[in-house]
Amino acid sequence: MPNRPPAPGQPLTDRTEFFVPDLCRVRAVFMLLVTSELMVLLLAVMQSANQWIDWNYFGLLSLFVQWTVLTSAALICTLRPWLSQLTTARASSVITVLVLLDVFAFSLFADNVLNPDPGITGWQAIGKKLLAAAIITLMVLRYFYLQSQWQQQRQAEMQARLTALQARIQPHFLFNSMNTIASLISTRPDQAEDAVLDLSELFRASLRTQDRLISLEEELALCRRYLMIESLRLGDRLQLDWQIAPGLERQAIPPLTLQPLLENAIYHGIQPNPQGGTVRIEGYRRGASVYILVQNPKPGEDQRRHSGNRMAMDNIQSRLLALFGETAVLKQSHHDGIYTVTLRLPRQTVPAPSRARTR
Structure with a gap:
């Protein structure tokens, strides 16, 4: 998500560039929520066997994902000044760990409700959620990094x-x-x-x-x-x-x-x-x-x-x-x-x- 000019009335100040968008802003969080909701919709379509969408699965998974996204965004927002001082690799590692801890905490409460396969229970289901969260987080961070590099090149030009x-x-x-x-x-x-x-x-x-x-x-x-x-x-x-x-x-x-x-x-x-x-x-x-x-x-x-x-x-x-x-x-x-x-x-x-x- 490229940086934009300051909002009306906002002073122009020198800022330390950080490849992750400012998740303290409503717009950035809203875009994350919309993206995650589209992913949930895709999973609900793939989960359903007899109809287009499994609405029960969609509602429960949407609730889980939205709360995970919001709490992870709040943690990253709070730690942003410290994260911006780290190298890209270290900041990415810390953010990934934060998201996984967040997913793990919510999985402990929601696994029995959201697990679509009764043959897979307990830690195995949680492990699958953590693996999916790690892959998605790393993909999103890679996208943010490439956007940041493109923006810096554009600014230089x-x-x-x-x-x-x-x-x-x-x-x-x-x-x-x-x-x-x-x-x-x-x-x-x-x-x-x-x-x-x-x-x-x-x-x-x-x-x-x-x-x-x-x-x-x-x-x-x-x-x-x-x-x-x-x-x-x-x-x-x-x-x-x-x-x-x-x-x-x-x-x-x-x-x-x-x-x-x-x-x-x-x-x-x-x-x-x-x-x-x-x-x-x-x-x-x-x-x-x-x-x-x-x-x-x-x-x-x-x-x-x-x-x-x-x-x-x-x-x-x-x-x-x-x-x-x-x-x-x-x-x-x-x-x-x-x-x-x-x-x-x-x-x-x-x-x-x-x-x-x-x-």
Whole structure:
């Protein structure tokens, strides 16, 4: 059972990977119960001689199996922190022993009721149950292990893909920022120097490629530095309207997600217009999702077809899909002369930065 993104509102923290799913979660236990019930149904079909299903046998065996699964899951859930520190072989051995002890304890009470063959009684019947439990447990653990290995490989491939996608943004961003600074050197050298300092601080943050997700607060700080550079070049032609609802500071977002959207808004919506215009940045929460909107005057037909705009949108969409799956959405729309890019993210938070990191 592959790991999934944290539930809405759950902090993103570094966790020690363990190949057995977290049986403290209702979903994981429910899947085990459903799987075991299907196995009981198959045994009941095979047991019946005169009808499709021996319902009496099915009911009694189902009761035995469900209680065994629930109590074994509770034991593994309780011992999970300790089991996660063991090697895979030792953890598998301990889990198998726990399940066998659980099956043995229930067999002592249920053997006489559930034994379908009156010629086999006592310890022989219990031994058969223990053998079946051992085989099934080892098969399930093998499945969990293979799923864990597949998930780790998928995570490694995703990390490499995210790094490559982010690397494609940075040269493009640097090129445009340096052009802005170059245009200021001859006319406003002091402001050009300030812009270089802003750019250096901005890149110091953007080059943290080890962070797959950062807080919205950090991303907005990066965007403000970029907009300060652009405001030096465009002056009063660039107007900003910030409408970020409170409480979204720790919302998780991939780095360099909003900055390319703002860059497109300026280069395709503000710069071609001699009168300039207003870029509106809005953020709010609705249900289990967080919405971030970037609005600018509707660009001309030639600007909307600009390949750089399409590349940035495709890049962001690919990173969102790799990190959040289908729960994240990026879409474009235009109405009444306003071009809007809407970003929908699942409600997740990142931990507050440590004191060492903020210094």
